[in-house]
Amino acid sequence: MKDPGFIDARGLNSAYGDNQVLQDIQFTIVRGQVTVIMGVSGCGKSTLLRHLIGLKRSRSQQLFIEGRDVAAFNSADWTSYRRRIGVLFQSSALFNSLTVAENVAVPLRVHSKLPRETIEIICQIKLHQVGLAPYGDFMPSQLSGGMRKRAGLARALAMDPEILFVDEPSSGLDPITAAGLDELLVALRDTLGVTIIVVTHELESAFHIANQLLVLDKGKLLVAGTTEEVQQNDDARVLQFLRRTADQQQSHAEQYLAKLLG
């Protein structure tokens, strides 16, 4: 029997009220690979990520994890799944009242029975991995935006997740730090076999780290494939995205003028 993949979307639909955000999304996330979800702002990337994490659900999401329909997941299944994943949110989502090291320790204190000494060493290791070893005693408010992002990544890695979700890792980072994060993600995949799902619109980063690229546009999946397959795709919107060509504003201009004229 064919391996169903780690995560399978077999026609995922999603909406906020009457606003359809995702339409018939189909792809497979393979274990031990980096999958990058790309697309312009508002295309549905973050909504798709929320479905994969289990933060958003819909009646017709057709989403399968290790072959099981998540529609049949009970709360214990979701708890078990969430212990296996790490998430770096776009905002980093640190607890401002805790030090950086205490933030990294949160999932270990919640989900493991490890003693304090072991947890402290794990936190030091994770902070070292993201280049923040000297900053464990700092408060989040004392860090730059890029450092907060890295602290969030250290926390996402604390439990050695099987699946790591990363939302816009490069935003707010200088090019050197961003490249360092890319290398860390690649090392986690190659060394530990971590399955990584990254949401980004940074083309250079995406093509560097991805085994598979998913390009979304207006809630639809334009293409899913390797970096080579996406580069060879001749869809006009894919080409526009890859060439970073601005949208023609004609339709918006007409709407704007019509509104002005009443």
Added chain:
Amino acid sequence: MENTPTITMDVQWRNGRQALVALKGELRMASVSTPRRKLLQLTRKNPEILVIDLTEVSTIDTAGIAVLVEVLRAVHVRGGKLRLNGLSDQVRKMVGLTSLDQILGVHDSKQAEYV
């Protein structure tokens, strides 16, 4: 969804000064509790050299690495040395990824402790 990892531990002494510990299984977050307790107990017997043979350890995670660091600290405090032998590719990569290959005293040869 996930199987609970297990690990076993065998201890031998040489000359009353070298403790040789063979671990077998997966040294992971869900299994480190018992070997951590036993290894730290062992350090209280003040071995000059504590050798941990990881030949039969198929997988290690950061919690496993952290326990080895705790053991290293405990051995150093008593003036002893820690040697890790028989690292599989996965264990070696993990040690390297955490940049601890220097301080953890990694040796390629299983016989290194006898030299």
